[in-house]
Amino acid sequence: MRRLTALIDRQLDPREGPETLAVVRITTAMALLLTVGGVVARGADVYWRTPEHGGYRPDLKIPWLFDLLGLEPSAAIPGTIAVALAAGVFVLVGAGGRASAFVALQSYMALKTVNNHVGGSYEHLLTNALWLLVLAPATATWSVDCWFRLRRWASDTPVPVWCRRLFLLQLAVVYGSTGLSKVGTNWTPLGGFNALYWTLADTNWIRFEVPGLGWLSPLLMVATAVTWLFETGWILVPLWLLLRDPARTGTWARRARRLDPRPFLTAFGLALHLGIWVLMDVATFSWVVLAYYPSLWRPRELLGALARLRR
Amino acid sequence: MDRSPAQLARRYALAAFLAFHVAAVVVPSLPAPVFGDDRRGYESKEGQRELTRWRLALGRVGVTVTNDELAEHTLRVSRAWLAARRNCLRPFKPYKEYAGVRQSWRMFSGVNEEPDRLSVEVKVDGEWTLIFRAGEDESWNRSLLRHEFGRSMLSRYGEERRYGSRFKQFAKFLAVRAADDFPDAERLRVTIDRVENPSPAERRAGAVATFRRAKRKSVAIPR
Helix, strand or coil, X not given: CHHHHHHHHHHHCCEECCHHHHHHHHHHHHHHHHHHHHHXXXXXXXXXXXXXXXXXXXXXXXXXXXHHHXXXXXXHHHHHHHHHHHHHHHHHHCCCHHHHHHHHHHHHHHHHHHCCCCXXXXXXXXXXXXXXXXXXXXXXXXXXXXXXXXXXXXXXXXXXXXXXXXXXXXXXXXXHHHHHHCCCHHHCXXXXXXXXXXHHHCCCCECCCCCCHHHHHHHHXXXXXXXXXXXXXXXXXXXXXXXXXXXXXXXXXXXXXXCCXXXXXXXXXXXXXXXXXXXXXXXCXXXXXXXXXXXXXXXXXXXXXXXXXXX | CCCCHHHHHHHHHHHHHHHHHHHXXXXXXXXXXXXXXXXXXXXXXXXXXXHHHHHHHXXXXXXXXXXXXXXXXXXXXXXXXXXXHHHHHHHHHHHHHHHCCCCCCCCCCCCCCCCEEEXXXXXXXXXXXXXXXXXXXXXXXXXXXXXXXXXXXXHHHCCCCCCHHHXXXXXXXXXXXXXXXXXXXXXXXXXXXXXXCCCHXXXXXXXXXXXXXXXXXXXXXXX
């Protein structure tokens, strides 16, 4: 029992500055606004409607929220879009605390639930981030809430470290799981490491035809193997976090403290997602994933990096 | 630090909730087989290609097996794994439903070597005229048909022998949109072709993609 209490203390007690959470809140809100705004701007919200309202699918799923409020999906879609966008703006500026994140989450969940034949994994990643913003005091600084509370925009009110760690865990799970799921032979020597070649040959997902694709294939083979290693390697990040816990002693704990994979993970991840964004049209996937990246860094590290950028 | 019983209870409740959340994130993220427990996946061209590659690799280490035997074995293991996985996921279902904590990350897990290509035509005076073809002529309703929603939907509906009624619903939807744009058109036809892309070596030798029809639906344009 004493060991369990000590473990709980070690996980719940540590606190840190509120800046990283604020940055993740802002990046998540931007990803939400880009996602919903992109759907509306291109008129793709018809995929969320029945034929009577200009859509194609008569048997839309009724989200639990619509069911609770007695709303008919197609008729409720325009209002739900407006609520999702407004809540996104509230989350962006940090107004309304956890309630804004909750409204943004539920309205976006309702939108993405009505037609489960459209959309992609990035939508789950977005709802996961919004739920974590419901759990975390992400408006402690750089927010309207902070201004109302203290009459200034910034505050150093500490927040629990576990909030940031949940974002980091989610990111590690996304990469680790997607790496382990890549069992298609094209990701392995059996298929000649040609996964990226076939991906870039698929006109459904590319932005433009890549010139000289056949000649690029040796480079793409290396990129296939490296991408798989990068994704699967994220499984080790939670382990690294556990090992570098100050309470731990021993050789592995010392090694974990000496080794810091985060600069490499950040640089490679940025290059990977910017590359995906340039070459492939996969909606806001890259922006939603990158919204989690600040959680890799402690607030003082982020502030230090910002100060260096200003100089 | 001394804590009151109420504070301690809150603290343990938070710790229990966080442990549950971590489990709800990690357990459902355990991978599921690409074709699941659907035999048709293994019978498809893509499935047969994957099985052949594994069969040849196994042959090189002295394991002799046919594609059918390998498919049967993989199906058996997949079914057992999926059944166990389903049982493990049951406690997290309400959390997933109401808090949106979903963990399905099979992104480009099995890359499609034969993707789909969408074409839309209208019939005017007995002649079919192309009004949209993905990657070639995207002038009509591009923002809608090239939106990620449209592409993800069609990669599903393009499956042969499945989603026949959905595909028809989609064709009718396009016919309604074409009614104003093409006042003289009588019918609209939607085609999904399977694109057979050349391998890297074939492409370097100058080969180009060929197309095989997978699905086609023609519907009347409502007036």
